[in-house]
Amino acid sequence: MAASPDFTEFVQELFAPLGGISIRRMFGGAGIYCRGVMFGLIADDTIYLKADADSSKAFLARGCTPFVYDGKGKPVQMSYWRMPSELVDDQDEAVAWAKTALGIARAQKAATPPPSRRVTLGAARRR
Template identity: 45%
Template sequence: MDNAGIEEMFQGLGPVTVKRMFGGKGIYHLGRIIALEVRDEMLLKADETSAPEFAAAGATQWTYEGRKGKPVKMPYWSIPDEAYDDPDLMAKWVRLAYEASLRADR
């Protein structure tokens, strides 16, 4: 996704900064990372508070194969499909990602 598309996706939250990282992109709001684009998939930050809501909406947690073939779960989740067609719903999910980034500093 190009940067203009990413900015549009996050417009319900406010301005974002996009930085290249890990062969993908990191998306930041007010200096805090809130999302990653990895292999053309947008993943939103979640934590123990918001992850159950992502799971209930059918989102999947990002995992990668770690040492000895064990899966490593990362604090990033896919965006529920219906949010792509509904700007208000997308705004809800990106706000949850920002809130998770705020809690990470506590």
């Protein structure tokens, strides 16, 4: 699951019109972020965008596949789908798909409750 430096630079330029794009290396690949929200990933120099039940239909219609990794001996499918390859030559269309993915990622992030910062009584008493 590699992400070459040249390809990550290309992806950053491709999605630059969104503003605030950053690429962070992770597990041999990379996450694609817009102002701190991960909306895509790069694996084997392939772009995958965040999708939900509705938007995944558009990916399927274009012959795209979901991102799958080997999780302890069995395949695990994530909610990221391979971006249609022809979009790498059409920045406007690529950015439109990325905006949809970013909207989905933002909505899912907003729906996720923050982690608990509560200190248990037992831990407080040990001090």
